Amino acid sequence: MEPFEPRVVAFLCNWCSYTGADLAGTSRKKYPTNLLPIRVMCSGRVDPEFILKAFREGADGVIILGCHPGDCHYINGNHKTLGRFPILKKLVQQFGIHPDRLRLEWVSASEGDRYAVVVAEMTEQVRKLGPLRWNTRIKETVAASAAGGE
Amino acid sequence: MNTYTYYPGCSMSATGKAYAESLETVAKVLDIRLAELDDWNCCGATAYFSVRETLSHAISARNLALAEAQGPGRDVVAACSACYLGLNKTNKYLKEFPELRKRVDSALDAGGLKYDGSLEVRHILEVVVKDVGLEKVAALTTRKLEGLKVASYAGCQMVRPYGFDDSECPVLLDNLVRAVGATPVPFAMAARCCGGSQMMTNEDAALRMTKNILLCAQDAGADVIITTCPLCQMNLDAFQAKVNHAFGTSFNIPILFFTQLLGLAFQVKPLGIERGVAKPGPALARFIS
Amino acid sequence: MKNPVIGVYVCHCGSNIGSVVNVPEVVEFAKGLPNVAVAREHKYMCSDPGQDVIKKDIKELGLNRVVVASCSPLMHEHTFRKACESAGLNPYYFQMANIREQVSWVTTDKVRATEKAKVVLVGAVNRVVEHDPLFVKSVPVTPATLVIGGGVAGIEAALQVAASHTQVHLVEKEPSLGGHMARFDKTFPTLDCAACILTPKMVQANTNPFIKVHAYSEVIEVSGYVGNFTVKIRHKASYVNNDKCTGCGVCITKCPERGIPAEFESGLGNRPVYVAPDAPQHGKKPKDTFGKRPAIYTPFAQAVPNKPVIDRDNCRYYTTGKCRVCEKMCEPGAIDFDQKDWIEEIQVGNIIVATGMKTFDPTPMKNLGYGRIPDVYTGLEFERICHSSGPTEGQILTWKKESPKAIAIVHCVGSRDDKHHRHCSRVCCMYSLKYAHLIKEKLHNCEVYEFYIDMRCFGKGYEEFYSRLLQEDVRFVRGRVAEVSDWGIYPEEKGRLVVRVEDTLAAQVRRIPVDMVILSTALEPAENADHLKHTLHMSCSSDLFYLERHPKLAPVSTATDGIYIAGACQGPKDIPDSVAQAGAAAAQAIGMIKRGVVEIEPTTAHIEESMCTGCQICIPLCPYTAIRRNEEKRIAYIEGALCKGCGTCVGACPSGAAQQWGFDDRQIYREIEGVLAAK
Numbered sequence A: 001m002e003p004f005e006p007r008v009v010a011f012l013c014n015w016c017s018y019t020g021a022d023l024a025g026t027s028r029k030k031y032p033t034n035l036l037p038i039r040v041m042c043s044g045r046v047d048p049e050f051i052l053k054a055f056r057e058g059a060d061g062v063i064i065l066g067c068h069p070g071d072c073h074y075i076n077g078n079h080k081t082l083g084r085f086p087i088l089k090k091l092v093q094q095f096g097i098h099p100d101r102l103r104l105e106w107v108s109a110s111e112g113d114r115y116a117v118v119v120a121e122m123t124e125q126v127r128k129l130g131p132l133r134w135n136t137r138i139k140e141t142v143a144a145s146a147a148g149g150e
Numbered sequence B: 001m002n003t004y005t006y007y008p009g010c011s012m013s014a015t016g017k018a019y020a021e022s023l024e025t026v027a028k029v030l031d032i033r034l035a036e037l038d039d040w041n042c043c044g045a046t047a048y049f050s051v052r053e054t055l056s057h058a059i060s061a062r063n064l065a066l067a068e069a070q071g072p073g074r075d076v077v078a079a080c081s082a083c084y085l086g087l088n089k090t091n092k093y094l095k096e097f098p099e100l101r102k103r104v105d106s107a108l109d110a111g112g113l114k115y116d117g118s119l120e121v122r123h124i125l126e127v128v129v130k131d132v133g134l135e136k137v138a139a140l141t142t143r144k145l146e147g148l149k150v151a152s153y154a155g156c157q158m159v160r161p162y163g164f165d166d167s168e169c170p171v172l173l174d175n176l177v178r179a180v181g182a183t184p185v186p187f188a189m190a191a192r193c194c195g196g197s198q199m200m201t202n203e204d205a206a207l208r209m210t211k212n213i214l215l216c217a218q219d220a221g222a223d224v225i226i227t228t229c230p231l232c233q234m235n236l237d238a239f240q241a242k243v244n245h246a247f248g249t250s251f252n253i254p255i256l257f258f259t260q261l262l263g264l265a266f267q268v269k270p271l272g273i274e275r276g277v278a279k280p281g282p283a284l285a286r287f288i289s
Numbered sequence C: 001m002k003n004p005v006i007g008v009y010v011c012h013c014g015s016n017i018g019s020v021v022n023v024p025e026v027v028e029f030a031k032g033l034p035n036v037a038v039a040r041e042h043k044y045m046c047s048d049p050g051q052d053v054i055k056k057d058i059k060e061l062g063l064n065r066v067v068v069a070s071c072s073p074l075m076h077e078h079t080f081r082k083a084c085e086s087a088g089l090n091p092y093y094f095q096m097a098n099i100r101e102q103v104s105w106v107t108t109d110k111v112r113a114t115e116k117a118k119v120v121l122v123g124a125v126n127r128v129v130e131h132d133p134l135f136v137k138s139v140p141v142t143p144a145t146l147v148i149g150g151g152v153a154g155i156e157a158a159l160q161v162a163a164s165h166t167q168v169h170l171v172e173k174e175p176s177l178g179g180h181m182a183r184f185d186k187t188f189p190t191l192d193c194a195a196c197i198l199t200p201k202m203v204q205a206n207t208n209p210f211i212k213v214h215a216y217s218e219v220i221e222v223s224g225y226v227g228n229f230t231v232k233i234r235h236k237a238s239y240v241n242n243d244k245c246t247g248c249g250v251c252i253t254k255c256p257e258r259g260i261p262a263e264f265e266s267g268l269g270n271r272p273v274y275v276a277p278d279a280p281q282h283g284k285k286p287k288d289t290f291g292k293r294p295a296i297y298t299p300f301a302q303a304v305p306n307k308p309v310i311d312r313d314n315c316r317y318y319t320t321g322k323c324r325v326c327e328k329m330c331e332p333g334a335i336d337f338d339q340k341d342w343i344e345e346i347q348v349g350n351i352i353v354a355t356g357m358k359t360f361d362p363t364p365m366k367n368l369g370y371g372r373i374p375d376v377y378t379g380l381e382f383e384r385i386c387h388s389s390g391p392t393e394g395q396i397l398t399w400k401k402e403s404p405k406a407i408a409i410v411h412c413v414g415s416r417d418d419k420h421h422r423h424c425s426r427v428c429c430m431y432s433l434k435y436a437h438l439i440k441e442k443l444h445n446c447e448v449y450e451f452y453i454d455m456r457c458f459g460k461g462y463e464e465f466y467s468r469l470l471q472e473d474v475r476f477v478r479g480r481v482a483e484v485s486d487w488g489i490y491p492e493e494k495g496r497l498v499v500r501v502e503d504t505l506a507a508q509v510r511r512i513p514v515d516m517v518i519l520s521t522a523l524e525p526a527e528n529a530d531h532l533k534h535t536l537h538m539s540c541s542s543d544l545f546y547l548e549r550h551p552k553l554a555p556v557s558t559a560t561d562g563i564y565i566a567g568a569c570q571g572p573k574d575i576p577d578s579v580a581q582a583g584a585a586a587a588q589a590i591g592m593i594k595r596g597v598v599e600i601e602p603t604t605a606h607i608e609e610s611m612c613t614g615c616q617i618c619i620p621l622c623p624y625t626a627i628r629r630n631e632e633k634r635i636a637y638i639e640g641a642l643c644k645g646c647g648t649c650v651g652a653c654p655s656g657a658a659q660q661w662g663f664d665d666r667q668i669y670r671e672i673e674g675v676l677a678a679k
């Protein structure tokens, strides 16, 4: 069997984190390829639905990256994200997903180094948790209960 | 009354006997209890760390493990700067480097010991200045050491690298000197190495370092130098004759432990002042009765 | 909707992408993706020939969607959108896949890089299908520019903008314009007199009919958007009515309070006066005015505007309730003790930030003795000692008012030091050389030592200046100073300062006795830089100076449209570079104002009326209060002009009624599906 390579969907805000990720590139920092970046204008745009959607589509982890508190390009969009986040953690847990598969990090436009570190950390964190296969698991559960299982 | 786990270290029972005596006397006045660690071993001093790093952490950790078992939650207090540095270093490294921790743990395990890392290692000076406090020291002073000019010598190991005092310009000892009514003199060499660890290996260099400290104190007009470490005290005191011989100087500066100075201000005994090699001049002798 | 016909273009970017990502393989892969009509590669997609390929395909193959896999959208999204537009395609039918900054540059494994490039590409191809045509809005620009900071950069920017007959508001927090340069005696490398070149500019700025100088003021709030900013300026109470004040200065000479350390003299006024041990003791202490100022003051004689201010914290009337001497002396009756801070609101089209820097406080570096040993000075203090109108009237004297026989200049204090600032402060080597020259000029027999790590003489004429100093008998010692001590061991050191240093060229530790030490301290961001950063929503680089949009190609722009940066606020720099940047920023500001309109990104939020349940969750979330409630329909609506398009309301809307153009749920869902499509 091939070794498990986790897939982590990352939502990056345009102003800090996406710029920081670009800086990691311009500074030629090396990090794992497991992170799949999706750009949004602000971390506040990240709808809880996006996270569930990502897990449903087969992501093993999801990370939201925004500007440091106080630095949001839109004044305080990231505060909204911060406020939402504990609820999101609970939510995914209720869906049977380990809360460590979801993470929130602040990466500023100057923190290319940090971005690389965060990516590596998150990849390892999710690798340890193993494949999620959420969608398959749901289907299996549904099939099992339809077949009159437990 | 605050209780601390007291780690005396080897020097305190040999060259630093006066430190041990005066500390015991003064601790009573200051109302701090120093519960001596049972079955302690040598800390390895600073030299051993450069020779066998893991092993020296392991022997240091043994003391910490014992301390954790004998006095859970109590701070470990050392009076010798080298002991303080060694124990503190191990304590910090164990937290910082998991690899080292694993190896030290297995060494402790072999001896049926275990250390969780729950303790803080502190120097007795810090306890006196921060826990007891300068106000209390001033209040306990029964005879102000007025007119006594004191050079406060912190040495290098107590303030570097884990200083609770500024590592270039330490101030805590000076504050203590003021609290007992004496006068601190400006002392540029307060945190320079006395050459202690080199006296056996490179005597020329060590003597020069000792000389510079004595010279600085003399230039500043100090009647006495106070120290916080048995090694520094011995070096500055016992080697004065050798320095004089080597450099043609004529130093005779008494070197006291800061606890002895406190004892003089509190007018308590025994302080072991008679154990010193350099004999007190008139400015200091006034207070020794 | 018409069936999507997608063109995919994968860029090699020379070898930047192509040497890591297998571009032909990605192209082949793209050809097999749904709706993709054509997939091509190109050495440089952003080049004219590259863009022409896209344009041609749009016209000939009838493409109605375009995806380019190349660098970051922050780099070239605009370029490709324009290309689409010029071929008749709505520019928002375009999507970019970043396979350079976030793939090829950060991966060494070619196989995995190629895989990731494909995945990112699928995301983009999936997403672009859902794109809507969007239309850029044009809004008129308020024809005025705000310049924040009245140092040499701010003054220059203001003058340049005003030269186009555009209204400028120049806000300076201190009572006078001038910034750091006003404190200098001479400037490197030409050694021209700072005041002679700066003062005329300050006066010009103050008298120019198109420039309104708001001295002793601060910007406290900025709202609006590019082209139309509303700015609140707080004018600090100076307790002097500027309309009545003639600037005669009688109040200043009569003020009985004279012992306040003058900010303008840096830390010189903070030192205690030297009293010789054998000085006769008269009951009264000698009057100490060295480096001090009165409570009513102008920072320096040539201050512009030449209107004094009262320092309320130190004014006797405010501290003791008695005095008012200045009021009695002021003939025009300009003193007004009841004055209050007041707030002015202005409208501008764009903003130039030129708030400069401050110098590092070396007190924490105890080994260097600053703050403890009176004869250890910072560069800025020495600048004043050298200055003919400084407290020593240009005579180089030690604290004891003696002529020094040897002076040490210590480079890189707080710079290039992991404990403080990692950056090089760029100007210190040069001003250190300037000091050496000035000292040699004034005191021929004085020994001057420069303790440096590397000499960095990067500018025009700078290396030549260094060579000249090498001929002027200055001693250069390569090594970081370990300690400045006021206690000497050897007879020749007694009563002097000793610099201990490892001379790395001579390979030995040296002790060098001197009488005065100058610390060439690091440049760091201005006092309130962080605060202003938040007010203007700018970013900082890791050295905490303001971040430019692109280090090479957009050095005076910021990530926020309509906000430019110039001078030392962007990073340590000398006067020539500061002035050059000021000109560049001014050109951008003028360009926008002359065009008269700006384009606003259409990626704002809107409410799908039929889906809104009127729950009002979105309303308090909006940072710009752009969301209102339509009482009649009991639903929310978004004021388009106020929305900046963060999408926070969209992220929170429980019914999916709030959507963001260009970032709506469908688009992001498709992208998520895309990046996770591969098994």
Ligand SMILES: Cc1cc2nc3c(=O)[nH]c(=O)nc-3n(C[C@H](O)[C@H](O)[C@H](O)COP(=O)(O)OP(=O)(O)OC[C@H]3O[C@@H](n4cnc5c(N)ncnc54)[C@H](O)[C@@H]3O)c2cc1C
Residues within 6 Å of the ligand: C148, C149, C150, C151, C152, C153, C154, C171, C172, C173, C174, C177, C178, C179, C180, C181, C184, C186, C187, C188, C189, C217, C218, C219, C354, C355, C356, C357, C358, C359, C379, C380, C383, C427, C431, C434, C526, C528, C532, C566, C567, C568, C569, C573, C574, C575, C576, C578
């Ligand atoms: C000791 C020393 C010597 C130097 N010698 C030379 C030399 O010889 N030659 C040379 O080319 N360069 C020299 N330099 C560099 C030179 O000082 C800078 O290049 C120059 O000052 C940069 O100009 P500036 O306008 O960007 O910043 P500054 O001169 O720092 O001016 C910034 C202005 O903005 C104001 N300000 C700050 N924040 C706000 C705010 N929030 N609101 C309103 N106003 C604000 C400040 O009060 C100040 O007036 C020297 C620097 C130092 C430290």
Ligand code: FES
Residues within 6 Å of the ligand: A013, A014, A015, A016, A017, A041, A042, A043, A044, A065, A066, A067, A072, A073, A074, A076, A077, A078
């Ligand atoms: S813009 Fe980055 S979090 Fe809001």
